[in-house]
Amino acid sequence: MTGEKVKLLEYWASPFVLRVHWALKPKGIEYDYQEEHLPNKSPLLLQYNPVHEKILVLIHNGKPIAESLFILEYIEETWKHNPILREDPYE
Known part of the structure; x- marks a missing residue:
């Protein structure tokens, strides 16, 4: 992942954020995160x-990629090592 920049704009209370954290961690993807505040969204967001x-x-x-399911799909397609999902759903 040399030279790649990954940043997550998130809100701590969102369960959807956990999905993305759980997908990034086992793949060993280093990322920065920025906590967003609902009433005062950042210019970056x-x-x-x-x-x-x-x-x-x-x-x-x-x-940018928005929506947790799209983000998970993107992570899986971009970083193929340590797959989250098996190719055969019956495994």
Whole structure:
């Protein structure tokens, strides 16, 4: 992951944030996180999610991904080592 920048814009009370943390940790992905406050969203959040202004955005090398399920899919496709899901659902 040399040279890659990963940042998570999050809100501590969101259960959806935990999904993303649990996906990043076993893959050994280093990331920074920024705690957001619901009434006072940061300029960074408004820049990377201007339409919905929802909290939980993963920023990878300047490209934003919002919504926890999309983020999980992105993590799985981008960092293939230590897969979260098995290829065969019956394993």
